[in-house]
Amino acid sequence: MLLERSARVHGHLCPGQVVGVRMAMLGCKQIGLNDPRNSLEEIKKLIVYVEIDRCATDAIAYVTGVKLGRRSLKFLDNGIMAATFINLETDKAVRIASTEASRDLAAQYAPDILDKHQQQLEGYKQMPIDEMFVIQSVEVEIPIHDMPGPTRFKAVCEQCQAVVRDKKEVFQNGRILCRTCALGGYYRVLK
Amino acid sequence: MKNISPKIKIEDAVGLTLAHDITEVRPGEYKGPSFRKGHKVLDTDLCHLMRLGKRHLYQLDPDPNQIHEDEAVSELAAALAGPGVTFGHTPREGKLQLKAAYDGLFKVKCQPLIDFNMIPDVMCASIHNNTPVKRGASLAGTRAVPLLIERDILDRAKHLASRYHPIFSVKLFNPLKCKLIITGNEIYDGLIEDRFETVVRKKLSAYGLSLSESVILPDDETRIADQILTYLEKGAELIITTGGMSVDPDDVTRYSILRAGADQLFYSAAVLPGAMFLLAYKGNVPIVGIPACGLFHPTTIFDLILPRLLAGEKPDNRDLAELAPGGLCLDCPTCHFPNCSFGKS
Missing domain, CATH: 3.30.60 (Wheat Germ Agglutinin (Isolectin 2); domain 1)
Structure with missing residues (x-):
């Protein structure tokens, strides 16, 4: 399972891993890519900007296959749990941000779990997309000097x-x- | 400029790969590419293309000496863009916009840019020289004019840009330590309240700067000179004086600046408001004198010179004279500077 494999690469399974995996899957789908990690054709079309360097970032990198050294992963030190997924072929781009409300809503989706950490972990798995994320269609002009190659x-x-x-x-x-x-x-x- | 590519009738174009972006203009609503280069024409596209006035499409078959406009414009942009200037990775409608990579002072070498535009089949238009810009601001746009450009022409343009490199650059602003001397007996004696400090602070804050020190002095040549020397000892990197720049017997600030040992002093500039502006240097430290017009007019010569000083330039009397064309502020009821002719020579 994608989440387990991502957690293994990251070092542990945590709520941030769930957020990152779901964000990455949603981001790819929104811009018309199915599985860039396992498709050479698709990975060449993908650039991802992440706005935080926390657990979710590793999950996004794992699920999408983007890498800092390949210049397909861009890190902006904004301290915001958000990422933007760009399809270079179509210019379609979406920015997806994790909602603050989702932190508290997690309890509703895992009411039987008392431990906060576990509750968020399980809650984020069940939570509907629209409660978990804000999705924006965006335009990103990537300067020539930031392109792969x-x-x-x-x-x-x-x-x-x-x-x-x-x-x-x-x-x-x-x-x-x-x-x-x-x-x-x-x-x-x-x- | 040759027209060499075979044309395909629109009704026969289904399956053809577009050789260039096709622009759509809907007045007041949209201007941009409706079809991108590389798009394979579909049956359903024909009506749309005909509405855009297309009756034929090119089937490109360039010879080895011809370069497609998209490839050509990327080479032109790379040749024109010096430090602090970048551009997008994908041309749109054959054009690329050059943009500021960071905040700073935009510089353009005007004569080489004109010479560049004298070369046929290439063009580049820019904003004015010496414009303060923010990161991401548009600086210039360039394109190869024909769909296919001859390699030797493209190389001529690139060679010119390389010879005068950088034609475009952005100079980083320095976070100068700024100190202010407000002069005037009437302010020192408390007869009127100073308003210069607020004006200067506001103009500096536009560049992320603040005043590290400020003092009010009477129109006393020795005291003002001593204060300048004190500021210099304290490490001032830009000293701003206000008032005392006019012709009255009490206007002594410029003599004070001389007394403080300025190496260079330029008094008066070809700018209104700002005719009695003073610009001096002691070593590398600029000392400016803002005349009283700075209190009344929202925009003066100080707004033209300040960014250049922050960018590490040392404007002289020639630079002050070159401000003459465009140096007249129209004193609009609402100031739109910098989006006006003021300071654009």
Whole structure:
């Protein structure tokens, strides 16, 4: 079963896995794809933007087969349990967000379970789509530098000489720089 | 420009693969592709295509030196787009829009762009040079004009773009540490209330900046000069002065800036409102003087120069003079800047 296999890859079965699996299945269906994970033809048509890095994200990646390294999975650090599924062939795209109400509604669909975690896990399996998710038809213009395929653009940071791929460089005070040199890094080099 | 592809009568076109997007225009309602390139014409499409005025469709059979418009426009866009400029992955109706990859100051090399447009069968139109833009903003649109373009023409256009690279770029805004000196005896003595600080704060906040310090001083040449030096010692990266820019004996701010040791000082600009604007530098630190017009007019020369300073540029007297065409604000009852001619030379 898809959920069990996804949970195995993720490391545990949890409510987030149920949300992610159902969200991914719904997203693919909405944009006209059946099983991109197992179809080379379909996976090449699919891009998914996820807006959170939690359990559901792994489930979405597992079910759809999209991967960060293949550039078919995009991570936006918005902290929102939502993902957008895009069919590159038809431009059809849907954004699906998990409803906050579904957290409390889970009790109605698993009334015999007292443990909150288990209750959500089972409740999310039973809950109707329209109570669990908000679905929006959307348009996403994916910039050329974010598309899968070979590297199209390269620049060299004039400060640290790092090669910056895919138009991630910035133009600051007349110099082409990597983001770390221009804006500061997330790390501090130790002596 | 040659018309070389065989035409197929619309009634014989069922099963034909469309060679390009077909645009539909419904005035006031829709303009866009009704049929996309690659679509296989169905029996049921014929009436729709005829309503769009199509009596023939192309059956493309390009020779090896001809490039399809979609492929060509991707090459043109890649050649034109410098740092901070990107574009979509799929041309629509043969066009690609270039967009800002991040917030900043849009730069266009105007003469090379004109030269690019002198090459037949290619075009590119952009927004104005020196426009502050947000991430995702449209900057330019380009296309190959014919459905099939000759390889040597395309290469000429790409070569020109490469020679003047980057024709389009977006300069990142620097988060400058900004400090304000409000001058005027009438404000210092409490006869009237200062309103400049609010104006300056609002204009800076549009770029995500705030004032790190603000002071009110009388029209005293020495005190203003000393305050500038104090600000510089404290690490100011942009010093803004207000008032004291006019011709009265009490208007001493520009002398104060000289006294503080400005290396370069440009007084007056070809802009209304803003004729008595002052722009000076001590080292790399800009010192600007906003005349009293900044209190009355919602948009002045300060709005034109501020983004350039934040983008790390050092405009000089030539830059101030080049603002002349388009430098006249029409003082509209409702200000629509930047969506107007002001500052667009």
